[in-house]
Amino acid sequence: MDFNKELNEEQLKAVTSDDGPLLILAGAGSGKTRVLTYRIAYLLKKGLSPDKILAVTFTNKAAGEMKNRLLPAVIPWIGTFHSICARILRREIEQLGFGSSFSIYDEHDKRKLIEKCLKDLDIDPKTNRPPAIAHMISMAKNELIDCESFSKEATDYKEKIAANVYRLYQERLMQNNALDFDDLLMLTVNIFELSPRTLEKYTQRFQHIFIDEYQDTNHAQYRLVSLLAQKHKNICVVGDSDQSIYRWRGADIGNILSFERDYPNCKVITLEQNYRSTTNILQAANCLIGNNSQRKAKNLWTAKDKGELLTVFEAQNEHHEAHFVARTISNYLEKGASIKDFAVFYRVNAQSRVLEEAFLKEGLSYRIIGGLKFYERAEIKDILAYLRALVNPNDSVSLERIINKPRRGIGETTVKALYRYAKEHNCTFYEALENCAEIKSLSAGAIEKLKAFKGLIDKLKEKPDARLVKIVTAVLHESGYLESLKKAADMESQNRLDNLHEFVSVVAEFESRNPDCTLALFLEEISLISDVDQLSDEEGSATLMTMHNAKGLEFEVVFVTGLEEGLFPHSRSMFEEAELEEERRLCYVSLTRAKKKLFLTSAYSRNLYGTGNYNVKSRFLAEIPENLLELAHAPTIQPNLDETEFSVGDVISHKQFGQGIITELKGEQITVQFETHGPKVLLLGYAPITLVSIERN
DNA sequence: TACATCAGATATTAG
């Protein structure tokens, strides 16, 4: 690393700045990752020991990249907040009464448990929706509010209900020796606040702390950082308030805005030169974000050329839009472009399917980041539940999941009887299973089946030191899981078998990377994996992902799709100013991912979740100066209309524009004179129209 | 008592 050669003046200042609090306000594409890694390298060169550093990144992938760049130094404490907290908790959580082999519950497990709590508290899930309650609990945890204080401060009816659920939910988590994602943060803070000795151990160790994407930290993370940094005050945070997009997850933009107040003697360095995008792209982004009132103005600039204009395409519907994207990429490829340089962003995962279809039709290879995640597929969750149950027998959510998978004739009534027994005897679900013979209400047959199940678990548990692959294959075979899928012999089961096969190779691969890894550590790692973590630097495909996942990435050519009111900005976030501004920041993040060329697409009509919508163009399009935009000429398409043929003179009906008469037919283009909207050119095969009457001479 | 089947509600963004 040649600091003087590879860094600009401000970057160099940031890298070589003295000890003490340091705030780096880094605009999009201003080289913040580089600055962060170089600063760490600089400190190492000055003699700082690598194990005195704590570096928090937003994804594990970013952590991996940083590690690679810093080779040969090995920095043991680099990771996301969640993975670092999990690591601390494995060592310290016994202070709070949990066991160190706790399970980590994902959103799905959490929802199951909350639904169960509602049932036990006799709360109607129709009037008190589990997701809403889960959200309230999650927000409370992010604010470090425990159920006692939550209960005390609950004023309205809904809050009081949520407070009761919170209490029971927390109780159940403890019984199951399980933590949800929010607990990882909250409990770590709790330990540090309860035990000054423990805190001392870590503040002593972490002489230099680095936090990336500081604008997206929530209160719990903020508190954690404050506690850890209080001793040495060598805290370097990097972020950009214009890129804060996780308010809905508790992120508080105020954390970065008040850093200077929190650390009065801090040094502030602003990085305003963008090295990524063309002037046009950057100007578009700057103008857009200028519409936010809650922000500190800054002037992001680039030395690059103007580059091309941003291309706007207004599609008839989502298929047309997807086709445009795929076709446009094809055209680039014919001219020699490389497919890995293309990315398509969308607001909601549900948009990906149509894009996927278009890519398949066009013969383009693509990969989708996020969406239906590998580890969320039922069969994978099943095998993971087995593994979790082996590590943590208290985990009743996992036990219940597998108790009748594959079918062993243990039904709902039996499971309920076990829960009742556990409650009456104040013991765990597993202990109820152990003592199932004592349960009066169970038939001899049911008891036999339960005993057989418990025997299976115990047998699998016998080899805790075996190799991971061995344990996994033993689970798959001895549980009868594989066999039952093979017997089913339909397409879906075959698919599941393939996925399980893939899972075994994931395990094998993991094991070869971490030779003496335990099952518990393996489980922890995969529950904290993020979507972008799985994004490899693959050469042969375009990337499809949500705008949220795009944070921190860059591509030569970017398509931002679905620029329609109600979708982007999303209907759930367009009526409150703070939420709307977050949508705009999300748009800003999306635009600034592009290096050379940006396409912005929208559709007149869009089918989402099975119902049609007619949307107007997103306000974000209007916020970009017109002189930076050009309209796309639609690429040639193959009309895919077969049943109905149209002729000049026919009356057609369009859901948005109403009735109209066809005045011209030219190839796949039809011109329609609408009664109320005037003339429009629509594309046959994509236009959402139906024939009303035929008027031909 | 377990399980197949069907109708009906429900759906942002994510570690």
Add this chain to the structure above:
DNA sequence: ATCTGATGTA
């Protein structure tokens, strides 16, 4: 499209 709850059946 996917999951839940109700209903019918062995």
